Amino acid sequence: MPDPLIRIADEADLSAVTGIYDHAVRFGTATFELVPPDLAEMTRRFAALRDGGFPYLVAELAGAVVGYAYAGPYRPRPAYRFTVENSIYLAPSIHRRGVGIQLLRRLITECGARGYRQMIAVIGDSANAGSIGVHARAGFEMIGTHPSVGLKFGRWLDTVMMQLALGDGSATIPASHAAHIPD
Numbered sequence: 001m002p003d004p005l006i007r008i009a010d011e012a013d014l015s016a017v018t019g020i021y022d023h024a025v026r027f028g029t030a031t032f033e034l035v036p037p038d039l040a041e042m043t044r045r046f047a048a049l050r051d052g053g054f055p056y057l058v059a060e061l062a063g064a065v066v067g068y069a070y071a072g073p074y075r076p077r078p079a080y081r082f083t084v085e086n087s088i089y090l091a092p093s094i095h096r097r098g099v100g101i102q103l104l105r106r107l108i109t110e111c112g113a114r115g116y117r118q119m120i121a122v123i124g125d126s127a128n129a130g131s132i133g134v135h136a137r138a139g140f141e142m143i144g145t146h147p148s149v150g151l152k153f154g155r156w157l158d159t160v161m162m163q164l165a166l167g168d169g170s171a172t173i174p175a176s177h178a179a180h181i182p183d
Contacts, residue, residue, distance in 0.1 A: 004059040004099050006106045009068060011043065013058045016065035018042045020089050029125035029157055030089070032150040054084065055110035059099050066094045069103040071111050074120050082117040082174060088131070100134045108138060112166040115174060119164045124150065126158035140164045 009017070022036040037045070049056050049072050059067040067090035074083040088103055111119055119140075123131045126145055136142075140162035148156035168174075 002061070004061045004066065004102060006057055006059050006102055009046070009056045009058045009070075011046070013065050013068070014043050014046055015039060017046075017058065017068050017089075020065070020068065020091050023092060024089050027092075029150075029152055030123070030128055030131060032124055032152055032157070032159075034152065053114065055107060055114070057103055057106055057110070059090075059094075059103050061094070061099075066091045067099050067103055069107045071107055071116070071119065074118075082115070083120060084111050084116045084118070085120045085122060086111075088134070095130065100130070101137055104134060104138045108164065108166065116166050117169055117174065119166055121160075121162040121164075123160040123162065124157060126160050128160070132160055132162070135162045135164075138164065 018037070018039045021031070021042065024031050025033045025036040046056060049070055052073070054071050054073075056070040057068060058065045059069075067088070069086065069088040071084040071086050074080050074085045086104070086107055088100055088107075090100055090103075108119065121131075121135045121140055123135070126132075126147075132142075141164070143161045143163045145161065146159045149159055150157040
């Protein structure tokens with residue numbers, strides 16, 4: 001399989017992104033969303049992340065979008081402003097072909113270049129060996145599991161928490177931290 005083109009997403013990609021996520025919601029446990037959002041909602045979410053300065057990437061093979069990844073705020077309070085949470089979704093036909101790790105590595109690079117210091121992965125379903133493995137290969141460390149916090153498909157699901165330091169991580173205080181926001 002040729003390497004995918006990993007690039008910054010644009011609005012023209014959102015129909016394919018919506019289809020990939022629709023399948024993940026309806027058939028998978030990587031997301032705890034129960035009703036797939038429509039294109040209008042996915043467009044709103046994309047715009048919010050883009051306008052917030054967060055990276056949003058797609059993987060393209062033979063001109064078709066086969067996966068996407070993005071980072072967004074980990075939590076809304078200002079003290080978390082240097083920490084992002086990542087998400088990666090792939091078309092079912094492309095699983096286990098190396099596209100996920102390529103998307104994740106580029107996302108890590110993009111987030112580090114933007115000055116973020118920590119990346120958190122909140123992985124739906126502790127049985128999601130593929131996602132846990134991709135994150136481990138990218139250098140993430142296991143930081144814990146929240147047992148039985150989601151109910152989907154008639155069963156309780158865990159979330160697995162993994163973390164990766166970006167750039168200097170917590171070794172230094174970012175020079176760019178906003179002086180008007182108290183620490």
